[in-house]
Amino acid sequence: MLSEEHIKLLQIYRTVGIGPISFFSLLEKYKTANNIIQNLSNRFKLANLSDIYDEIEAHEKYEAMIISIFDERYPKMLKQVRNAPPFLSVKGKINLFTKQHIAIVGARNSSIVGGRIAHDISIGLIGANYITVSGFARGIDHHAHNADVTNTIAVMACGIDQIYPKENRELYKKIADNGLIVSEAPFSSAPQEHLFPNRNRIIAGISCGTVVIEAASKSGSLITAYSALDYGRDVFAVPGCPADPRSKGCNRLIKEGAIIVESADDIINHYSHETLVRKLPFEKNNIQGLSKNTNSFIDNNSFLHEKIINSFDYESTDNSFSNIDTNDHSLPQLENKLLNFLGNVPVSIDMLAHQLQISIHQVRIILSDLELNGKVRHVWGNRVCKLYD
């Protein structure tokens, strides 16, 4: 339950134009909520207090709650981040925040093999007492969460009650019941473009390390990776075939010094070694050149993070809003979808149909044509792989 002071702080934070950084500088300058409200510039139109009470009530009804950064349950690692969200909506087992976290992020259009790797790494990490954190998107995120819903934290870009993407409905329910769902956005807010980089910084901020699996050269997953770097956390990357565009991002991270990962053991070993040398993993600048150690609470001078975010052509990479109709079963659409699922590692045709959720004969029809056109190749054991130009 939020105290009256904190409710007023929430009111300030919900004011349009005040982000975490300005929030903290205001707080540092004026110390109390009332002071801030009195001295607030006319440029800002203070949020309605009744709206804040409504929001808190809505949370309670939804069996969720808002915790502030001053709350001892607030994730420790995230607290260290200069632009940490002052308030978080949470739903589920809040004690998951007390453990060590590793973020797993990657492509929405992940290949079947990529999804499998995400799954295996999640299982491995959870086996070593880590909690996985991811962004509740399609592809890698989905697989990372789905591996074990009891030990995962889903960070949503939209309001905590909004399920996006829709096909993750079942997963949402499972995580809400067994794991933890987190969001920074106000209750009921729809998924909007600008919220996604914010979500990515929370994912990176909660975790002591971020694993990137299958990320294209300009993708949201790289924002998460660079946020992690910015916060002085470790970045791990699973390498891929150079011919696959989905490997470009990961391979680039590796070139820049990210830790190469093949299985969960690589991550676990990294930290077991580290704890012998230093106590806290985030104290170390382990990526050369790009590392920026920022542990101060408020750091107005650091714009690296923003710069990185701005350098991404978000619209072209995040097609979450381009309304892909997942039920569009027209042939060219399916053909693209199917090609997305393939990589240079052969996958089972049956599994392809299962994961695409279309009938086996449709998959067969498409594959026949694709093979004749030299785009895929059938190999032993009822499997196919992609042929790159």
Place this chain on the structure above:
Amino acid sequence: MSSVKILTVSSCGIEAKTVNVQVHIGNGLPQFTIVGLPDKAINESKERIRSALESIGLALPAKRVIVNMSPADLQKEGSHYDLPIILGLLVSIEVISADSVNGYIAVGELSLDGKINDVRGVVISAVHALSYEGLICSTSSVKEAQWAGDLKIIAASTLTQLINHLNGHQIQDDTFTVVDNAVKKFNVNFNEVKGHTTAKRVMEIAAAGNHHMLMIGAPGAGKSMLAARFSTILPQMSASEALETSMIYSVAGINSNGLVRDRPFRDPHHNSSVAALVGGGHRALPGEISLAHNGVLFIDEMTLWSSTVLNGLREAMETGYISIARANNHVQYPAKFQLVAAMNPCPCGKANTNAQCRKFPICAELYMQRIPGPILDRFALVIDVENLEPWELAEYENEKRESSEQICERVFAARVLQKKRYENLSFSYNGDASSSKMNLLCISSQAQNWLNFAAAKNQISHRAYYNTCKVARSIADLENVDTVNLSHIQEAFGYLKLPQIRKGAVG
């Protein structure tokens, strides 16, 4: 000095010929001779007849008894001649009247105590008896005999009963209710199979169009498990099909429980001989391929079969019958079977898993060569059965799975369409369609063009080309579509051959 004629049959394959059993009792030294090319079993019947007569208080007349079986140049074999011979004797010693058995076909074997036993080939005799007065046989043969149709059957379990009936002392019930064998309940079902989506789909197509299929998979991948469920999606045989199959079973002496209603599923062992598989032997009995007539012949571990035996299948796979010629016999048996074969991909069986050995891929290539190319070419549907990993099995745990009954319904509907299309032709299913009747398949020009292009690119044989068309037709039938479209052809082409056969064994 009397001479009596009783009718019986001699079967040649599943065809029957009427045999006239003539008994002559003449003066001379007492002797009992059977002439007319009898085999050992018939010659031994003398002893059975003598004892059977004694058991009911009669004796062979102390005269010269000659039994002739005409036509005299036809080799006769089997034990069913006991009954016509003893009936002839009984008429000639005036125990029963000649009128009472006139025009009946009699088949049956005698016990020493006068019991009448069941014999093989009753269905054939019964069908043959339709053009005569009726059939006299053992009670235990009735179930089989009544399937011939509207036939008068006199059945008795002992000689005394039969004599009493023929004399009018004790009437044997001659109306038998037709007992339909209950529909076989399978204790396996397709909804128990996790994953294997391709295999299930292909089995449905194979069942719908009677196409030959080959499954290749690692040991334990589930080939036999899938094959065991194949019968569950085959519709029951039609009445005429059932009669044909029953006649073969009858010749082979396998079936005594009435008509065979469920499609046969024969799975001979891989060390079977040519004679066991295609038929033959001393009496030119039907082999496994004929026993699988209108049903399925499952050849497990196909690479372990000798190529001589496998090559024996070639003609029958095309023509639907098998001619067995022996020095003393020339028989033709129907053999319209559907071949379902299974094999490992290589000697160690791990070629299509992730644990390939160091001999791969050459070992797999050589292994595949053990199967005669022409046999391989005859499979319209070839699939890899996946070796599912534990996580994959778990993944499929919650998928929706269709039951055998649901699949069977679609297969049945597709078969009805085919029977209508091929009415008055010598075949009734897509898989058996002759290449001269390709115009009946209704293939759209777009589909044809695609296939021509694909065929040229992959260099497939003419037979494979036609097989693709036929499989595509079955896929269209399953969807109840009149024309074979591009999508049907594309799907069918994907099942034609595996990459390892198509392009050598390079993974």
